[in-house]
Structure formats: C-alpha cells, structure tokens
Amino acid sequence: MVYLSRLRVILIGLALISMVFGASHAFASVPGAHILFRLDTDEVKGRRLEAMRDQIRTLLHDAEPRISYSGLAVSSLTVQLRIDDPGQVEAAKVALKAVVEPIAGKDGPVQEFALDDSERGLLKFAMTDAGAKYRTSEALTQSIEVIKNRLNELGVADPSVQLTDDGLLVQAPGVADLHSLAQILARQGRLSFQLVDTSMPVDDAVNGQPPVGSTVLYTQNDPPVPYLVEDRVLVSGDSVLDAEATHDSSTEQFVVAFRLDSKGTQRFKWATTRNIGKPFAVILDDQVISAPIIREPIEHGTVQISGNFTAQSAKELALLFRTGALPARLTIVEEAR
Template sequence: MLHFQKWKVILVGAIVLAGFIFAAPNLFPSSALQGLPSWVPHKQVNLGLDLQGGAHLLYRIDETELVDDWLDTIRGDVRETLRSNRIGYIDLEMNSADRSVSVRIRKPEDVDKAYSELRKLVAPVGNDVFGGFSGNDMDIAKSGDQITLTATEVGLNERISSAIQASIETIRRRVDAFGTTEPSIQREGRDRILVQVPGVSDVQRLKGLIGETGKLEFKLVDPSVNAAEIAMTKKVPPGDELLYSEDEPPIPYVLKDRVLVSGENLVDSQPGFDARNGEPVVNFRFDAAGAKRFGRATQDNVGLPFAIILDNKVISAPVIREPILGGSGQISGNFTVQEANDLSVLLRSGALPAKLSVIEERTVGASLGADSIDSGQKAAIAGMVLVVLFMFAAYGLFGAFANIALLVNVALIFAVLSLMGATLTLPGIAGIVLVIGIAVDANVLINERIREEIRAGKSPIAAVDSGYSRALIAIIDSNVTTLIAVLVLFWLGSGPVRGFAVTLTIGILASMFTAVTVTRMLVAAWLRWKRPKELPL
C-alpha cells in the first residue's frame, strides 16, 4: 500500500497541480483575467441569484388561450377531414367552456362514415408499448346527426406539458441573447415556469423580452374602408379585422383576415440600420416556403399597403413598392437601437405557444449578494481553521498531512465547478462548508486505525500500511452511502437543493481521492525520508 509506481506519482501530482491551476482564476476579479493570454485558464465559478443579485420571475401559462388554440386546430382538422372525404356538414362550432368541437352531418347516411374518419383524429397519450399509456387526447361521440370531439383532461395535461417545454426552450434562447450567464429556467407545478437570471439590472426589459408571445404575421390592409370610422362604429366588414398600432394614441388598421406569411417561416432576424435614413430596423429572412409565399403575396399586391403584426399589434404598414422575391426584407417602425435588438431576438427565438403572465416577481439586490458572499466566506474560513487546528492538535504531523489534503480537496472542488461552468449559490456554499467538515473523516479513520496497529506492537511501516489497508473498506462504505443520499437529493430536488447536492458530490469524490491517495503518498514519502522508529501520532 505504501509503494507508488512512478506513473502514479506523476498522475496524482498532475491532478493536484491542475486543481490549483483551474481553481486559481476564482481568486481574481474577471477584469484582471481579460488581459491574460487565451491559453491561461479563465473560467470562474458563476455566482447564483442569491450571491450577485438579479431577477426572480414566476410565470403562468395562459391555459385558456392554449385550449382555444387547440380547439381551433381541432376544428380545422375536422373541416379538412370532412372536405377531403366529400362529406357535407353544417354548424361546425367550438365550445371553449366544454372544451369541445361539434359538427352536424348534412346527410344521415354519411354519419357513420364521418364518425369513422373523425375517430382517426383521436391520438393516444403516452406509449402503451412501455406501459406509459394514460388515455386518449380526445373523446368522440355521436348523437343523431351531430358528432362531438371533446378534449380530455389527459390530453390537456399533455398539451400543457408540451407548451411548458416549448416555452422553456424559447425563454432560454431569449435570455441567452440578453447576455446573462447561467440563467435558471425550470418548470414549477402544472402550468408555471420559474426564471431566475443572476446579474441582470434592467428587470423591466427582461420581463418584456420574456413575456412577449412573439407571434409575427403579415396581412394586407383593406384599402376600401375608412379605418377611423370602423374604429368608432366597431362594425368590421366580413373577412376583415380591426387592429391597432403601439403608438400613442393608437392608430387603427382594418386588415384582411388571411395571413400572407407567418413567423413560423422565419429563419433569421438581425438588427440593422436603414441605408436611406440611418434609422434602426430589423432585417429578416424566410425559409424556402416562406420566401415563395412572401414573393407571391408582394408580387400580387404591388401598390397596396400590408401590415406587419406582432402579437396583434401593428408594428408598421408600408406600401408594397415592388415585388420582394429574395425571401428577405426589413421591418421599420421608429425603433430605438435597443427596441430593434429586442425585436430581432423575439423573432429569432420563435413564438411562445401561449401567453405568459407574471404571478410572482422578486429582485435581489447586489448588496444582499455581497453580504451573502461575505458571510459564506467567513463561514468557510472559520470552518477550515477550526478543522485544521483540531487535526493538528489531535494527530500532529499526520494531522498536518490531512490538512494539506483538505486544501487540495477545496481546490479540486472549485476547479471542477469552474470547468463545469456551474452556478454557486448559498446552498452550494453550505455544501462546501459541510465538505470541509467531513473531508477529514477518512483521515481520522486511518489515523485511529494506525494507532491501534501501533498498540498491537507493529513497526511504524507495518502499522501505516495496515492502517491504510484496513480503513479503506470503511472509508469507501461511508462515502458511498453518503453519495447515494446526495444523488437522491439531486434527482428529486430542484434549484438550491441541486446546487447543494452538486457541491457535496464533488466534495465527497475529491475527499476520497485526497484521503486515500494524496495523504498516503505524503506519508509514504515521509517514511522513506525519515525512516522513524516511532510514529508521532
């Protein structure tokens, strides 16, 4: 146990050296690292919301809007199914209160055929092959000449889960474009999303960027009506709709219902400046299908105004001067540079499946974060000093070896956290403080075992060798059981609990390495050098 091959010594030395090198950037401010060469390690542990301040936002997805969109999709599917099978129908309606879509079949002899075809719209939720089947997304029933499709609770839950997941990905793209580091975006409960963004100062801008649905549409303006009169009388002609701009006061527009092109066909959007007047604009580009539709729409409507609509608000309504056949264009609307940048982020990140509303908002100030960091540092330093003093007082030189291993342990923790790009929170600091306390447990077991071997009359080398050999199983068992509990915390926990579990897991693994390898190597080197007749233990 006390003999180390040369390659093992080199490997352990390299790991310890790498730990100190990659942990070192955390001792300096970020500004001091920017001027260093690129090959020098720069990665630091990111500080969480509770340490550097930031925004804590809890959103709820609009279930009513989600259901209405779903029912509208079902109604469209019913219409398409009946038309493709040449089945006549009347009274195709949707009922939001009952979450249902009903249709009456014109001919009684077509009812069974229509029912059979519409049943194909019903889809299972889950996977019955692996035992995950939990029901169908819709129930279908017929009564006389009427067929009704009703959204089930199982289907609604699946719809909400999909919408939450899609919203999380969209929010993540938007927050990443905001320029912050390590945001925490996760699901909370059935229909909520928790967003924590450390280090952000402009919370209102962040809320605007996240909360906008981002639904982009291009529609023709109806030039045959007076929008101001329609806005006063509210008598919108059939096939038209009344929308307003975001100006103060809002400008009314009467638009054709039909969407020429939607944001689903958008592949890129970037802020820029108009070459003619230097005003900020948003340049956009469609995919092949969107470019074809946009080109056809502008070619057929030269000289007519068309509106660019975002979340049912008219951004601008320019006149089509000439066909736009390249699949790209620009959106102008008296934007500031920041507004143009935010709009391009919204369009580039994609639309949210439904509206999100803020139900809880907290802002953590940087001063509170500074106090937390200071308290955490004091706790960690006090804990380490007390552990070091105890080990040295209890075991003398062997305690000093354990203290060196403890220092290596802390360096390895910060090195791994830095390389992972992990976020350190207050519970994470608590995990590190706890690791400091338990990291020397293995050395306590080893040292007490060596004392027993000395009392049994063994020589110093034999006592040390036997102590490490016999304590190894107990060390592994105790750390593995703790590790299992910590992994369960990580698996079932979320947010701060996971941060605590991550630092504690890294600390346990590092303590096993330092106790079993580093201290043993130090003791073996000292024994070969001193060859003592008695152990100072």
Template sequence: MLQIAGWKRVLILLVCLAGIALSLPNVFYGRVEAYNDAARLVEAGGQPDAEQTAALEGWPDFLPSGLMNLGLDLRGGAHLLAEVQLADVYESRLDGYWPEVRDALRDVRDQVGTIRRQDAPPGELRVRIGEPAGMETALAAVRALAQPVASLTGVGATDIAVRAEGDVIVVTLSEEEARATDDRTMQQSLEIIRRRVDEAGTREPTIQRQGADRILIQVPGIGSATELKELIGTTARLTFHSVVRRTSDGAERGNADELLHPSMDAADGGLFYVLDRTPVVTGDDLVDSQPAFDQNGLPAVTFRFNPSGARAFGVWTTQNVGQPFAIVLDEEVITAPVVREAITGGSGQITGSFTVEEANRLAILLRAGALPAEMEFLEERTIGPELGQDSIDAGQIAAIIALAAVLAFMVLSYGLFGIFASVALAINIALIFGVLSLIGGTLTLPGIAGIVLTIGMAVDANVLVFERIREELKTAKGPARAIELGYERALSAIVDANITTFIIATILFTLGSGPVRGFAVTLGIGILTSVFTAIFVTRLLVVFWFERRRPKTIEV
C-alpha cells in the same frame, strides 16, 4: 526513506501554480470582467469605444481571464416566478385544425350540406353542418384527420376527440394529447426564456421548471424585475395575415374565419384591420431577425424565414400581388404593406414607429422565438447589489476568522509542521477558486459557507498525519521513517473520511436546487483540493525542509 520522485514534484508544483494563476483574476474581479466584455465584443466583430479599449489594456492577454460567476444573492439581480397559461395553447392548436376540418367536410359536402364555423369556448372547435342526417359521415371524415399522440405516455391514443352536439361537430384535444402538449409547451417556454436571457448577455441565469405549470427565473446582474419581465414577459407572437378590409369601428364583428386587430401605428388614427384568422406564416418559421434601418433612415427590423416559411410566403405573395397583408405582433398590426411583387427570397423588413431600443428588443424577441403561451408572474423580487455586497463582506469576515483560528490552532499545536499545513491551506483556497473559475462555476452565499466549512475540514487530514507521525516517533525509528510511515498509515483514514463527505456533496448536488447545489459544488471541490494538498502539497513541503535541514530529531 522519505522520497518523492522528481516528476511527481514537478507535477504537484505545476498544479499549485495553475490553481493560483486561475484564481488570480478573481482578485481583480471588476477589471477582468470589463476586459472579458470588451474581448467578446471584439470577437463578435464590433468596434470597442474608448472605455472598452482601456478595459482591453487593463488586463494582460497572457494571464488567465476566467472568472467564477457570482450568484443572485451576491451580485444582485431579479427573481421571477411565472405561471404558464397552458390553456392558451389549446386554442391556437384547434385554430390550426380548422383548415383541415373544413377541407375534409367539403369533400363530403353533398351529404353534410353547408359548413360554418361557430364561436366556441377556449379549447373547442365547433362546426355547424347544414344536414344533420349526414352527421355520421361528417364525424367519420373529421376523425380520419386524427394522428397518433407523439409521446411515450400517449401510445395508442390519437390527438383529437370528435363528438356531435345536435348539428354541431365539436373537436377537442384528447386527454393524452393535452398532457403531451402541456409538456411540450413547458419545455419550449423554458428553452425560449433561456435563449432570450442569453441574448441579453447575462451571466449564469437560473431557469428551471417548478411543478406542472410554473417556471423559476433568477438572473444575476440585471437591473430589476421589471426589466427582466420586459425581456421575457411578452409572447412576441408574429404572424402574417391576409387583409380582408379596414375599419374604424373597433366593435365590428366578423365571422368565425376573421380576426379584428387594431393598428399599432398612431398615425393610422384608430384604424382596425379585419384579417383572415389563419395566418399565411408565423414567427415559428423565422430563423433570424436583426435591427436595421429602412430607406428613410428610421429604425426597422429585418427577418428571414426558414425554407418552408419562405416557400409558403412566396406562394402566397405570388398569388396576391397588389393585395395588402398585415404583419401582426401580439395582436396588433405593426404594418400592412401592399405586395408589389412576389417575395420569394424568404426575407423581409418590419417598419413602424420604432425607436432604436425598441427595434433592438423586438429583434431579440423574434430571434429567440415566440413563447407558446402567455405567462402570469406570481412572484417578483429585485435584489440590489448592495445586499449582495453585504453578503460578500459577511462571507469574507467569516472566512478570515475561520482561517485565522485554524492557522493559530495548527501553529500552536504542531509548530513548524503546523506552518507547513497553513501554507498548504492557503494553496487549497486558491485551488478552490481556480477550479470554480475554470469550470465557470457560480459562487453563492451558501457556496461561501461551503468554503468556510472546507477551511475547517482541510486541516483534518493534516491532523491525522501529524498525530500518526507522533506515534511513530515514539518507536524511535528515526524522523525520516516516522514521517514516511505517518503519511502511509494515515492515508486510508483520510480517504475514507473524505469519500463519505464527497458522497453527501454529490447527493446534495443531484437532488438539491439553487442554494443547496451552490453549497454542494464548493464543498465537493473543497474536498478534492483538501485531499490533494494534505497528501501531496504538505508532504512535499516537509520533504523540501527535511532534505535541506537533515534533522536528527523532530518535534511535531
């Protein structure tokens, strides 16, 4: 007999109602989006203004508020392709080796004589010794500093290569360490860019590595490519240095242990600072940074070090009370206060000629961390929301035409059973949007194509069932038995056809990227919901009708 257990009926109805409820917020996208933004502000402890309060009241709390995200091609936004300057990292790495090399050579000074760092091309550390006869001793002392390469591809190798050129020791990174450094730099750049974009509150950015040294960045909803570049395009390299002296001569050259940086503060009138090359602490030791106001009510930025940074800064300030130290951001001295007392708490404040917006942006950059290397932007595009709206409108028209054509075909071909299939198709579309909202999926223009394709594919299962019912009716087994056998004997064909399509969708998602993955997501979800509605929802509608009407004969 044509029967469905009571608990199965309840479960099918609950799934359908849940899908409709989850998809409902997308019908009121702008209102729900404003509600979500205001709700996040309240959760973070902020005070909503009048507009945000109205947004909170504009959507009932008891209804779902999850939205599917709109991709770059629908929402508009910015697209950047950046090339990471990996060679910059080599220079900073070798600068970090200099104190260790100097101390190692000082231990054998009686054999190597004087020790003086020389100017060197990028990627090299060059040290001249006073006694060339002691070169072998010097090389052995420096080579003893080498450490194993921390990567699977560099097993057995050390991180530095040391050679002699006359009376000069040349230190470079080994090939294995250079490869490991490149990989770490790219991974760090990806993570920091992602954190900076997330700090700005954008939705569903696409940030992925392309090739050996390039990063693709796509951020929906941001105003322009220029705005995105301002957010991620600076290294925000923060360092704290001892001040050797001040000068007004921007062309003054110190020795190899010193740096010359201009003052960022216009009030200093072209003042330059000569600093120790090796920083006391760096921005890598920062664990938090927030915008604030100083004692004069001017915008400032507070910061807090991790334990190792706090310890190093505390030791240095204890030994240098009364001496100035410079806070350097991107090779410009923000401020150079005098140490009045030891700073052992691990926190401090950066003041300067900031606006509120600049202080907030600087806090975001420092909190997200410093990019390990500069980036050169090879490609940048701004996609306006008007273009996205055009895409949405075109997708809607395509979906409506496809839906109308499928509904007309089903009703004309199968009559009342075609109407049941059409109702199930509408529920199927609601389930697709409901699942996308539940998982926070991103809808792109190819994703809309996947939905349109799903609309056409969704009735295939019903066609198989209905045709099978027609065949069973010819054997005069009665309508109830014919419907039951139609569903049972069409099931294997339905499952086989959809499994093969789902495998293709899985491969597209796994191996594809960007638009291809967007298409694969909606196609895969559409396959699952289509099978569910064809096997369960349509059958449940037929059962409800049959139990109410009890027809002696049926026409499919």
C-alpha cells in the same frame, strides 16, 4: 401611402418602439435575483382548439364528395359542427378520422380529442384531460426553451430556468434591472403576415359582425386604428431563420432584417403574387403594425422592417425573431432579489 416592395416591408409608426421594449437595460451583479412567471394554460388550450377548428374546416373542404356543414365553432373545450345532410354524417366522420387519432406523446400515444355523436347530425370533438395535460406540458417545455434562448442572447451570466409548483422560476443573479429583463422574457413575440379583408368596411365590422374567418385587430396608435384582418396566417414567425438589427446608411435608420426558410419564402412569394394591389397586414402579438400595399411579388426570403427604431429597440425586436415566440402569455407573478 406605404408599399410592400421586393426586399423591404416598410412599417409605419412610433407605436412599435413602445411595444418592443424601448428602455435600455443594465445587467449589473445582484445576488439572488429571480423572476416567477405563470403560463396562461387557458390560452394554450384555446389556441389548440382554434387550430383544430381550422383543421376540421380544411378536412371537410378537401373531402370528396363535398360535405355540407354549419355551426363550426369552439365551445368551452369542444369543437362542434352540424352536418346538414344526415346521410353525410358517416362520410364526415371518415373525413375527420385524423382528429380523433392518437398523437405521439413522450410516454406513449395520447388521445387528444374524443368524438361525441350522440345527437343526430351533431359532431362534438372534446379535448380530453390527457390531451389538455399533454398540450400544457408541451407549452411549458417550449416556454423554458424560449426563455433560455433569450437569456443566452442577452448575455445573462449563470441563469437557471426551472418548472416549480408555482410556475416558471428564472434565477438571474447577474441582473440588476430585473423588471426590464422580465418584460423581455414575458413578451410573446408572435409575428404574422395576414391579408386585410376588404369585403366590407371595417367600421361595419366593428359595429356589427365581422365576416366568418376574419377578425378586427387594432394598432397601438392613440386612438387605435381598426383593421379587418383575415384569420388565415400566410406566413408566421415560425418561418424566420435569422434576424439582425442593422443601420441603413441610405435612410440613416435602424432596421431589422430577417431571413425566411424555404417554406416561408415560397408562401410569401405565393401570397404576394396573387394579391398585388391589396393591403397586407403585419401583425405582432395581435396588434397591427402596418398594412402596406403589395406592389409586386416578393420572391426572395429576405424581409427588412424599418421604422423609427432606436438601436436598442431594433436589437430587441431581432432577438424576438431569432429566439421564437412563446406559445402563450406569461404573467409576471413575482420579481424579487
């Protein structure tokens, strides 16, 4: 059995090595080398709609008096729900006012969602064209920043990253192993800690319908091992302040240690204090790396991940944590010299 301890999260398995760029990289000079990426804009919009769905759930949960609803779901570019009591429709619209309020864009306010309440009792919040454009633009800007940070961390000489009509163009004239570099830059690197849902056997969830608010995720094992994981993210990679690869002399293993910000530290302490004895999933890019048991509260913001890492794979994992996650998938369209 693997346990979650005060300053260490032990992660099992060789799978992470293959997930986190096990190959070594050479960066010899090759003039004209470049990579073209394309951002998955559908995923950008989909994640935003899922976030809005969760926000609506929270707003209605916190409403006073309580508002009863059903059918909260994402459909195409719309988040919709049905208010059970017609007499509470107006109260629901007031509680959800923030959903349709304009957000601050670079060129002025942006109406991201529009409300359609033409059908009795049914509220539909549709993402506007302006909202989709704004989120896509923000995701492209974030992707460029993450790519630049990774190139800088890798020590790539004289790189450039620019947005073209065909996608994100990365010029790296100092790189010989272009394919390995492309794999590193395209990695999303989304880290999260989420509770394992023990309300039903995972096999029942796989063969039937998972409970609302939970999803079946798999490990990279062969065959993959399923876990029923709560959708709620308790601590995410956004809370990571710094990360470094090091060698643990007591175990003779390469490890990755990272430090959480104050918010992440408090969330980690809160979650582990209230869930002692329960499994806690460590997830990287929608795959379960491990699900250790919480033995005691983790009150400090330092977490150490250990496994059968090589020096290179530990360094690259630390790089992902330091430079942050991409907002959506990047597809490698072209590698050329």
